[in-house]
Amino acid sequence: MKTLPKAVYPGSFDPLHNGHLDVIERISGMFDEVTVTVFVNASKTALFSADERTAMVKAATEHIPNLHVDQSQDLLVRYVRQIGARVIVRGLRAVLDFDYEFQFALMNKRMAPDIDTLFILTSEHYSYLSSTIVKELASYGADVADLVPPACQRRLIEKFGVGKRLERDGE
Ligand code: ADP
Numbered sequence: 001m002k003t004l005p006k007a008v009y010p011g012s013f014d015p016l017h018n019g020h021l022d023v024i025e026r027i028s029g030m031f032d033e034v035t036v037t038v039f040v041n042a043s044k045t046a047l048f049s050a051d052e053r054t055a056m057v058k059a060a061t062e063h064i065p066n067l068h069v070d071q072s073q074d075l076l077v078r079y080v081r082q083i084g085a086r087v088i089v090r091g092l093r094a095v096l097d098f099d100y101e102f103q104f105a106l107m108n109k110r111m112a113p114d115i116d117t118l119f120i121l122t123s124e125h126y127s128y129l130s131s132t133i134v135k136e137l138a139s140y141g142a143d144v145a146d147l148v149p150p151a152c153q154r155r156l157i158e159k160f161g162v163g164k165r166l167e168r169d170g171e
Contacts, residue, residue: 006085007031007118010039010076013053014046015152016060017134019126023091027120028064035083036061038071047135052155059151077112086115093122093130 007027013020013036028034038053040046046053050071058069072079080088088108090101105117122129129147138144138156145153 005031006033006035006083007087007089008035008037008076008080008083008085009089010037010072010079012041012044012046012131013038013057014044014048014131015053015134015148015155016057017126017129017131017148017152018146019091019093019122019129021060021149022123022126023089023120024061024067025064027089028067031066031087033066033068034064034089035068035070035085037079038069039076040071040073047159048155056149056152056155060149075111077108077115080115081112088115088117090117090119091122092119093127 007030009024009027011020024034024036036057038050038057040050048056054069054071061067061069070083074082076088080086088105090105092098092101101117101119105119108115108117134144134147134152134156137147138160141161144156148156
């Protein structure tokens, strides 16, 4: 199978969750090289610092050989060009993501016609998953072990306290 050279998967990853990881694993089989880049967005308040977010992505992706992890505060298309990539990968969960992603991709295309955005659809079982929901659950002390890689779970526990399993009838 022919693979494409280089792609960038940008995001806030605040924190990385299993839906992101699924995208990363799938695209690393499609490109020779993938760079996951934690972007620092001044208009978004993050729970984790850029260094913490980067460390979590690194810990969760150690098993992927053709993957680089980076962080940036630059304009996305300028960054992509600077590292010699031509493709930006973005994930789509539902129609809800589409409006914003469409606008973002077209604006990027206008600024950098040589760079394309490739959309990859979420796997069905991660379609409900977002960093926001993970943080909300963790803030109530709920166990998020099934939703995030172990390194992220540890950091969430450090921020919010021990994750508790919900008690079910008879338990
Ligand atoms: P951003 O702040 O740039 O949207 P996120 O960390 O929230 O950063 O998301 C990074 C990328 O991962 C985005 O393209 C987003 O649509 C995608 N993504 C988020 N959650 C999922 C999921 N559950 N399945 C597939 N893609 C996802």
